[in-house]
Amino acid sequence: MIPTGIKVRKTSRCLELTYGDESFQLPYEFLRVQSPSAEVRGHGVGNDVLQFGKKDVNLVRIDPAGNYALKLVFDDGHDSGLYDWVYLKHLCDNQQTLWDTYLQRLNDAGKSREAQQINFKAL
Structure with missing residues (x-):
């Protein structure tokens, strides 16, 4: 299902997708x-790579990929995902479950949403 509207909300740091009278x-x-x-999903079942430290990531660009997807470019250099219309609708419809699962995986792995801080000590 192709969204009827796509808006980048810089202040709230989200991508707003509209499908008819429904907005996500x-x-x-x-x-x-x-x-x-x-890079994230892996090359087979069970080979996904847990992403962490991405709380403050920003979307820097959206490029159309034909008539079937969007290529999202993030400020951490990630730009290899093609978000097709079916996948974007899946994210909209399952956002809370996917988010809860992600947070549980982070917790189980002892990882954080916060970016890693590097502390340098003077020698």
């Missing part, structure tokens, strides 16, 4: 950690 707001972080790219 997908935060940049959510889109980044749910990327359909092989």
Whole structure:
């Protein structure tokens, strides 16, 4: 299903997709950690790579990929995911479940949504 509207909401840091009279707001972080790219999903069942430290990631560009998808470019350099219309609708319809599962996986792995801080000590 192709969205009838696509808006980038910089202040709230989300991508708003409209389908008829229904509107969904997908935060940049959510889109980044749910990327359909092989870098995130892996090359087979069970080979996905848990994304962490993406809380403050920003969307810097959206490129159309033919008439079937969007290529989202993030400020952490990730740009290899093609979000086709079916996948975007899946993210909209299952956002809460996907997010809850992601947070549980982070917790189980002892990882954080926060970006890693590097502390340098003077020698």
